[in-house]
Amino acid sequence: MKNVSYYETIASFYDIIVPRNVRGICDSLEATIGRYGKSKRILDLGCGTGRFTIELAKRGFSMLGLDLTDEMIGIAQKNAKKVDVNVKFIKEDIRNFRLKKKIGVIWARGSIGDIVNLNDVKRAFKNIRNNLLKKGIFIFDVRDFSSYIGRYKDELRSESRVFKNRHTITNFNLSAKLNKRTKIERMTGEIIIQRGRCIRRYEVNHALRYYTQKGITALLNNAGFNILEIQQGGYEFDKDRKPQYVVVVEK
Numbered sequence: 001m002k003n004v005s006y007y008e009t010i011a012s013f014y015d016i017i018v019p020r021n022v023r024g025i026c027d028s029l030e031a032t033i034g035r036y037g038k039s040k041r042i043l044d045l046g047c048g049t050g051r052f053t054i055e056l057a058k059r060g061f062s063m064l065g066l067d068l069t070d071e072m073i074g075i076a077q078k079n080a081k082k083v084d085v086n087v088k089f090i091k092e093d094i095r096n097f098r099l100k101k102k103i104g105v106i107w108a109r110g111s112i113g114d115i116v117n118l119n120d121v122k123r124a125f126k127n128i129r130n131n132l133l134k135k136g137i138f139i140f141d142v143r144d145f146s147s148y149i150g151r152y153k154d155e156l157r158s159e160s161r162v163f164k165n166r167h168t169i170t171n172f173n174l175s176a177k178l179n180k181r182t183k184i185e186r187m188t189g190e191i192i193i194q195r196g197r198c199i200r201r202y203e204v205n206h207a208l209r210y211y212t213q214k215g216i217t218a219l220l221n222n223a224g225f226n227i228l229e230i231q232q233g234g235y236e237f238d239k240d241r242k243p244q245y246v247v248v249v250e251k
Helices: 006-017 022-035 051-058 070-082 118-130 145-151 213-223
Strands: 041-045 062-067 088-091 103-108 132-144 156-164 169-179 184-195 198-211 226-232 244-250
Touching (some): 006 070, 006 184, 006 198, 022 132, 041 051, 051 062, 051 070, 062 070, 070 088, 132 145, 198 213, 213 226
Parallel strands (some): 041 062, 041 103, 103 132
Antiparallel strands (some): 132 244, 156 169, 169 184, 226 244
16 A cells, blocks of 8 residues: 555545635636735645636736645646647645745635644745735635534544546545544545556545634734735635635735
């Protein structure tokens, strides 16, 4: 069994197993940016396969995508090329990236929750602030702990799915445990990929951090941000709204 990073493992079928209402979420982001009259230049932190980055570029935004996983960036570049969209993708770490030119809008859809260690979250927030222009805004979402906790029985949940295409069968089997004290969810399991007679098994170990409004507020104050909005219930035009906080802050 091969042990590789979660996002490295799922990159090639990420958009299938993690579906998102791309247009609705981008509509929401566009409306938020419009409320504060910010520029059309956006950094997408943790851009993954580039589906949001590319959609926003189609809408006339000048987009830069950043991700830590080579496999994700490679797919994002191919996806942009397929639709003839000009987007630059770079491999960097949210905690210590440095832009050549500071930017007016930074967006992190889902990626902040992947940073489990609170000291790393503090580093990331301060680094993001340092890469913003004066009065620039940072928009991000995190999982709402109070809403999610009701989905767990004895702090445990499991998930099994099968995805098929012309050449590949992918079995996705995970168990997750949410620690109510630390607010960290740890996922374990395996992904089995079958292509003809070739079968590969990948071990999965991944963690996510959940937040309360009080907790996220304290971290943002520590980083020196001015909090503009904390919306509970996910992105306003997302038809599949998730139990999230969508947060808007200003440098």
